[in-house]
Amino acid sequence: MGLEIERKWLVKDEILKKQDCIHLEDFDYRDISQGYLCAVPVIRIRKSIKKSGESHYMLSYKGRGLLEREEYNLPLTAEAYESLKGKIEGRLIEKRRYILPFGKYKIELDIFKGKLEGLIYAEVEFPTKEEAEKFSAPEWFNRELTEEPGNSNADLAFRN
Template identity: 45%
Template sequence: MEIERKYLIDKLPFDVTAYPSHEIEQAYLNTEPVVRVRRQDETYYLTYKSKGLMAREEYNLPLNAEAYAHLLGKADGNVLTKTRYKIPLGDHLTIEIDIFHGKFEGLILAEVEFPTIEEAESFQPPEYFGKDVTFSTEYHNSTLSQK
């Protein structure tokens, strides 16, 4: 189960490049339900996500580079590219800052995953977080892939 909150970021108040990062490329074979392929650095996945906004089922299956390339060629819409920075928050949470490239250059989203729905619901975001877009599909990557 994936439980996460998502926020727009207008401006970062610090240099994210000081934190660990991953280069991500992903595309969608289907958007309802979500079936995507992703390359994260040199690791490849096929992911299924059920319907939902803050909480939903998520399953990742490993792929090799050849299978990823084959499936990427079958994807619809935009191929999304972004750099994901991982920033510790408190004792057990991590902020994932996604800085998009290409067609969505300038878009910055922050996601925080939680162990429970209760923790997600009571979360107080850092001051630099902008609009909470958790309960909107507008900023789901699967939606962006179709714009």
């Protein structure tokens, strides 16, 4: 069984811009387009294009849960992704994900595009629930969203 243990925060653009140590152009990123074939359970397709131009396609299953949940990722071909893209429900989520090192962790900073422009999330994944609970977030993170229903990317895809 695959397990995802992750915490999520809202980040305010004006606070992020005041961080002298964060110059996004210096970090690795990927442009992500993802859509949902099903919301419960979450079945998602994703296209990810790295800064280098390399593309990856994936189908993901995510079980119930906020901090901790079951997760399986399966590779897709570009053709399979395009075929399934026509079957998604809700909107296609588009975002740029920057990968920022933070001690032994990686911050995945998602800057949304399109109808969700202006929204920024920071996510950190952990090997154990105990580590997740002990984690001290950087001061530039805003409100934690981990335990707040309605803030997953699947929820955003179905929000008006």
